[in-house]
Amino acid sequence: xxxxxxxxxxxxxxxxxxxxxxxxxxxxxxxxxxxxxxxxxxxxxxxxxxxxxxxxxxxxxxxxxxxxxxxxxxxxxxxxxxxxxxxxxxxxxxxxxxxxxxxxxxxxxxxxxxxxxxxxxxxxxxxxxxxxxxxxxxxxxxxxxxxxxxxxxxxxxxxxxxxxxxxxxxxxxxxxxxxxxxxxxxxxxxxxxxxxxxxxxxxxxxxxxxxxxxxxxxxx
Amino acid sequence: xxxxxxxxxxxxxxxxxxxxxxxxxxxxxxxxxxxxxxxxxxxxxxxxxxxxxxxxxxxxxxxxxxxxxxxxxxxxxxxxxxxxxxxxxxxxxxxxxxxxxxxxxxxxxxxxxxxxxxxxxxxxxxxxxxxxxxxxxxxxxxxxxxxxxxxxxxxxxxxxxxxxxxxxxxxxxxxxxxxxxxxxxxxxxxx
Numbered sequence: 001x002x003x004x005x006x007x008x009x010x011x012x013x014x015x016x017x018x019x020x021x022x023x024x025x026x027x028x029x030x031x032x033x034x035x036x037x038x039x040x041x042x043x044x045x046x047x048x049x050x051x052x053x054x055x056x057x058x059x060x061x062x063x064x065x066x067x068x069x070x071x072x073x074x075x076x077x078x079x080x081x082x083x084x085x086x087x088x089x090x091x092x093x094x095x096x097x098x099x100x101x102x103x104x105x106x107x108x109x110x111x112x113x114x115x116x117x118x119x120x121x122x123x124x125x126x127x128x129x130x131x132x133x134x135x136x137x138x139x140x141x142x143x144x145x146x147x148x149x150x151x152x153x154x155x156x157x158x159x160x161x162x163x164x165x166x167x168x169x170x171x172x173x174x175x176x177x178x179x180x181x182x183x184x185x186x187x188x189x190x191x192x193x194x195x196x197x198x199x200x201x202x203x204x205x206x207x208x209x210x211x212x213x214x215x216x217x218x219x220x
Numbered sequence: 221x222x223x224x225x226x227x228x229x230x231x232x233x234x235x236x237x238x239x240x241x242x243x244x245x246x247x248x249x250x251x252x253x254x255x256x257x258x259x260x261x262x263x264x265x266x267x268x269x270x271x272x273x274x275x276x277x278x279x280x281x282x283x284x285x286x287x288x289x290x291x292x293x294x295x296x297x298x299x300x301x302x303x304x305x306x307x308x309x310x311x312x313x314x315x316x317x318x319x320x321x322x323x324x325x326x327x328x329x330x331x332x333x334x335x336x337x338x339x340x341x342x343x344x345x346x347x348x349x350x351x352x353x354x355x356x357x358x359x360x361x362x363x364x365x366x367x368x369x370x371x372x373x374x375x376x377x378x379x380x381x382x383x384x385x386x387x388x389x390x391x392x393x394x395x396x397x398x399x400x401x402x403x404x405x406x407x408x409x410x411x
Contacts, residue, residue: 006313006314006315009311016306017299076299080295080299081293081296081297084295088274220275
């Protein structure tokens, strides 16, 4: 019938699955906080040193945390047969893939952005820099989840495909990481934040199509 | 033929690895027809169904369909956290169906496990839930891969009745089976 209703249904199902998974949805959050909190112990607690690397550490932790539970995003659907049903639906598969990735980002990705100022303070990053930086981390995190979704779709039919996901996704993170880091350093002035936003929009346009092509191969 | 058939597939061929599963195969499904696919394990019954469903691209040949289809594969499509009620409600929403998921689950004999999560359902209860999906929207073609697997005798009788009703109402069914067909097949295709 009307096209938005299958997309809403897929979104709702993905949210339900993330909640039902319990700790699964919290895993990226724990990973993100844990990875960033280890830094003062390994680098030393000298304020100037930490402040210099703090925003970069947050980017690295965000990039890695966004991949933590990507393995199950499409694999579970392939194993239980849900993906085969979506693949036969008249709704384009890339819309279903987008709905699933965005639901996953909402549950596991958005909390990371909310957490960045808290962790930033422990890394001695000036508080005045942190709140505007959330916009950059939000844009960057969304791009990370989108590219991670492509990698997750490619690895859906691979048992224990976690390593494959990291190998596939991390190179795609590079433009986002570069413009993201620059835009946080320069305090969101200048063109860097626009380049970051452009890289996220590019991911938003391209990643769902890449993911759906990979999913079609997975159900073949 | 093509004007009065639900499915017209001509010259189908499928290769898996180095092996030709079938070639130059013609399959058609008419209204009110129950077509049974037979053949030993690995002969390509599932592959043929997947080609007709559009999941797998044939290595040769073309498929034309006149209408939407329902799919019942080996995997039931039920999420581990979903109850039969939630599963049927989800697909009713996705397909824009006004059917009452609870009434369908009840019809499938799922009153008791109505609110039991998928991971705790028995294989037969999952299968009954998946069969319930076929009743959510009216689609003329049913593609069923070993649909009687895991069903008890009540479940087999229930599915047989649903298949009969569907075909009487003008629909068509293609089912891959190993054992005896509990329903009277219009035609058989041997693979």
